[in-house]
Amino acid sequence: MHYRRSMIVGVAAAAALTLSACAPQAPEESGGGSAEAGDATLTIATTTDVVNYNPLIGNSRSDYWITNLMYPHLLSIANDGSKEPQLAEEWGYVDETTGYYEIRDDMTWSDGEKLDAEDVAYTMNAVKKDAPSGTFYGQLANFESAEAVSDTRVEITLTQPDSSIVEEIGFWGNVVPQHVFEPAGSTAEFANDGSDGGWVSAGPYLLTDVQVGQSYTMERVEDYPLVEGGTPIAAKVVYRVFPDVNTEILALQSGEVDVIANALPPAQVEQLRNTDGIEIAEVTGLGYAHMVYNMQNPDLAKVEVRKALAHAADYQAIRDVVLQGQADSTGSSPLMPVLSTYYDDSIEEYEFDTDLSRSLMEDAGYTADAAGMFPVSFRLIYSLQDSVTSQWAQLVKESSAEAGITIELQGTERNTYLAMTNEGDYDIYAGNFAIMDDPVTNFTLSYLPGGAINYTYVDDPELNALIEEASAASDVDEKVEIMQEAAAIVHEQVYDNIMYTQNLYMAYSSDWDGFVSKPSELLSIVNPVSVASAFPVSE
Amino acid sequence: MTTPLPESALVDSTPEPSAIGATRASRATWRAFRRMPLGMISLGILVALVLVSVLAPVLAPYPAGYGMDVLRPPSAAHVFGTDALGRDVYGEVVWGTQQSVLVAVAASAIAIAFGTVVAVVGAYVPKLDALISVVVDLTLSLPVLPLMILIAALVGPSTSTIILVVAAFSWPEVTRLVRSQALAVVKLPYVDAARLMTRNHAWIVGRHVVPAVTPVIVVSVVVTASRAVLSAAGLAFLGLGDPTTWSWGRILYEAQQSGAMVSAWWLTLFPSLAILALVLSATLLSIAYNDARNPRNHAR
Incomplete structure (x- = not known):
């Protein structure tokens, strides 16, 4: 195994x-x-x-x-x-x-x-x-x-x-x-x-x-x-x-x-x-673990729903229990603190607040049934070989249920998981990247349409323009400024939900x-x- | 154990001599069985396990979420200790019993029903027998575990997958066992006599052939059930079990995944003991039942 x-x-x-x-x-x-x-x-x-x-x-x-x-x-x-x-x-x-x-x-x-x-x-x-x-x-x-x-x-x-x-x-x-x-x-x-x-x-x-x-x-x-x-x-x-x-x-x-x-x-x-x-x-960890919401799903295409999901996970508990405190919050931003030049501490982690999630779902036009559950169900995929993700996926499912959102877990063997990932066969993707060393490259691959790891299937003209601008920028300060602006959009629109950077032992x-x-x-x-x-x- | 068929209503309501004989035999079997301590203990354990599975909601809260006390050895607060997410292992074992018993019952029920039907039909219809024998031999010669793993991996892990996969590979054993008994039964004069009474073959099979092979079925129910638990635990340990339902195999699997097997002995000991208890008592029970059924033991 x-x-x-x-x-x-x-x-x-x-x-x-x-x-x-x-x-x-x-x-x-x-x-x-x-x-x-x-x-x-x-x-x-x-x-x-x-x-x-x-x-x-x-x-x-x-x-x-x-x-x-x-x-x-x-x-x-x-x-x-x-x-x-x-x-x-x-x-x-x-x-x-x-x-x-x-x-x-x-x-x-x-x-x-x-x-x-x-x-x-x-x-x-x-x-x-x-x-x-x-x-x-x-x-x-x-x-x-x-x-x-x-x-x-x-x-x-x-x-x-x-x-x-x-x-x-x-x-x-x-x-x-x-x-x-x-x-x-x-x-x-x-x-x-x-x-x-x-x-x-x-x-x-x-x-x-x-x-x-x-x-x-x-x-x-x-x-x-x-x-x-x-x-x-x-x-x-x-x-x-x-x-x-x-x-x-x-x-x-x-x-x-x-x-x-x-x-x-x-x-x-x-x-x-x-x-x-x-x-x-x-x-030192130089990558991150994240959940990505597939915007090809009409429910997840609504930003309120993505926000509701983002607020329905207890990130601190995940880091404390599953990771035994061996992980750092990135403030839910793809610019991790470890990349100190780029890190923007004004971006804050999505707060765990199931009441907020419920009101966001209501804003999006959903009504909870008698049992308090909204009429949506999302399939979350993860690899069974990844024991840390397998563990927190359970916690995410349970806390989302508190917010009235049903998450169906689909843990599979790694190769099946990779195939499903490539085909976009998921509502929520859970996984992690070992090294995300260069923000511009990572944003290009993660958030530009057609990017190799654009698991959200996001195509936001404003974000696209910023990434392209950063890619051509040769001045570091200018680049950092553009990237922070781009990260703020990713965070605001929940195009990606970065959960932590894990430090390894x-x-x-x-x-x-x-x-x-x-x-x-x-x-x-x-x-x-x-x-x-x-x-x-x-x- | 008689399959209720509409035709049975047509039959004279006075018990047939064979039925009285069967009642007497089963009483004698029970009397002989009660004298076997191993059999009675095994029966007690199995009944206890079934009770635990039914009463799980009373015995322990469903182990969910997380706790701050991670990987703690057994103590007063957690009699079986806690796992890598701080959940109570006692609760996991109790709720795992439910899933294991469910798999055992459902998988063996499917395997027994299907296996018996195939066996009896094969014995009763000689033209089909050759074909059925070939299929059974073929299925028995397949490498079962790799195939189970393959199918479970392709279909995706869930309790129903496990039940179907285990059942799909357990029925040939039942068929082989039942068929050998049924072949002898269909040649007996009373079956020929039944043929003279009716052309309804389903009634003959249901009323006369199946009851005659029932003792064999009882033994294979128990054996198949324990094998189903072992297979299900094996698949779950390989990560092919239902990741959202507690089972004994899942506790072992999670212990292995979290790398805690080396240090946290309680994670592996308690579910293993539960598996051992079920499999061992099922095996001893079937042996005791077989012995008790032997008329030579009735006299004593």
């Missing part, structure tokens, strides 16, 4: 990606360690097998975790969503429709080939041409082509001004070796399963042995300049596959594994924090230290720099 905390949905969000980091912030400083390359093995627990070894396609969590240790990203991300250097040392715009990256000159592939600007340009052009399903391609809407103008400089040409695209491509896209991927044909179809002589990695680790359903063994790439000292500390990293988070916790307690890659269920955090031999690392053995925490479950403490920096604590 797969345990997944955040659902990643749709193109952008399916997004959940990866990357590796720089500018480490160790979650914990403790003494007595050997932070030098040794012969230790770091064992990491996961709940899913690798489905795709091609990082340009991406599917399960394990795909991201393992391919990220082999194929670098141009940029990394900080806890506030801002981008940091990784493979690229500098990036920006030459003019409105031309962006650039200056990359490091000291990275090499594990077969000895130099990692240069040609690899970067090849990857971007190939993804644009072959359109592999995944977030990377989703970010390339305004991308025309990339060119390696020198060994260390790549320039990209845009079809129209887009002030987010350089950072978004840099963050979401991996770089793959041209000399391996080009001969294999289309990047959308290349399995990259190592069947023709193994993998080629830019570090910090190289996959060497796969036992499907059991383990994935990776060996150190000796030269990895992104980690202090230039060499990853653990000689081997082994990802072991477990049936669910319960067995992962048991394995950690018995010392079978050193790290659990999946985020802990909220109710387990305190318990494990008090367990000897186990350390807990906090990972990861468990690892106290025999190890030196992990570097990055936002989201995808990066957390298993991002490449963190894995390469972890060292065994000597007794």
Whole structure:
């Protein structure tokens, strides 16, 4: 049974990606360690097998975790969503429709080939041409082509001004070796399963042995300049596959594994924090959980009904009980507090007030029957693999019933849920996104007509104009102002009901230290720099 | 157990000798059954479970909403502890009994009704028997659990889905058991005699064949019911149960989903004990009944 905390949905969000980091912030400083390359093995627990070894396609969590240790990203991300250097040392715009990256000159592939600007340009052009399903391609809407103008400089040409695209491509896209991927044909179809002589990695680790359903063994790439000292500390990293988070916790307690890659269920955090031999690392959430009302439903097309629903959920109780206080309110705004530049604290959370909901329903022209129920019924979909959402969906159903609104829960297996989501087969959608790092991109995908995650089916001319304006704006202050205006519309019209940003907790053995925490479950403490920096604590 | 058919009104109202014999036999069976402590205890447990399911609203408030005391071990306030949303596990088990008993009763009723009809018709109409045997063998050879999972996943989780899915895969067992008995019965002289009396085959089957196979049906009711509970709990544990109704399987499923299985033993112990109690007592009851029905035990 797969345990997944955040659902990643749709193109952008399916997004959940990866990357590796720089500018480490160790979650914990403790003494007595050997932070030098040794012969230790770091064992990491996961709940899913690798489905795709091609990082340009991406599917399960394990795909991201393992391919990220082999194929670098141009940029990394900080806890506030801002981008940091990784493979690229500098990036920006030459003019409105031309962006650039200056990359490091000291990275090499594990077969000895130099990692240069040609690899970067090849990857971007190939993804644009072959359109592999995944977030990377989703970010390339305004991308025309990339060119390696020198060994260390790549320039990209845009079809129209887009002030987010350089950072978004840099963050979401991996770089793959041209000399391996080009001969294999289309990047959308290349399995990259190592069947023709193994993998080629830019570090910090190289996959060497796969036992499907059991383990994935990776060996150190000796030269990895992104980690202090230039060499990853653990000689081997082994990802072991477990049936669910319960067995992962048991394995950690018995010392079978050193790290659990999946985020802990909220109710387990305190318990494990008090367990000897186990350390807990906090990972900043950079995404949100939300409910979306499908405006194709004639009842939900009325703003009063959407407002009535928004006021019929007790968000504070959900955060306190289901999430055990491990979540922050976003003020029901898509501009989360964690994105401090954009956050607007004048937008306040929808208050839990079932009387208000009732009067809103009456304003919308509905009359409650003798039992106090309005003649509407909405079908709320969620994924059964997402235990947090499954739990709060129950609470939303119960509190809505108090407001006289019937909600019918339809929890389904994840793939069915994703299919229903794509077809718009729901009245209310409940789910979450792991990383919503760039507001302009997120608004484009979420609220423009035809957007990949426009689950509301909203088409509001005023909002559309603001998003397009923000997309072209190059001045940050101007952009922030426009986005706050747009967020106010989303909040006022309830085009989206953002409930919280969840902070995640990861468990690892106290025999190890030196992990570097990055936002989201995808990066957390298993991002490449963190894995390469972890060292065994000597007794 | 006789199916009331309109024709039965035409029959002489004085009891037939076979009916008197049946009454005597059932009394003897009951007397023998009462002497078996395991059987009586099992019966007591089953009756208690049915009572709990009927009296659920009196025994515990419906576990809904949330509580602030999350994952607390059993205490005076919550005798079975609380779950990951702070709900009372005792209440969940009590209300879960209702759903489990409902599934057991409904699924086995459907399976028994359908299975018996198919079996008796097969035995009575030799031309259909070959076909029915093939269908039964085919269905019995299918990998049941994966198919149940597939169907439950495709149709979507709900109590009625669970009942239908479990029933759909339980009837062949009943058919096979009943058919073997019915085949012997239809060749007996009194059935031939009945054929001379009437051409109404439905009456013959209802009045003479079904009563003769009733003891076998009673045993399979109990066995099918307990199997239905196990299957339903299994499906619910895999997340294919009705997520809006409490069942024993759902308690286990939610414990697993919230990652609390490792630390909160009370979440798994109590629903498991309930499942064990029902399945074990159903099995022991059917064994005891079978023994009691054996005339050799009546003499003692």
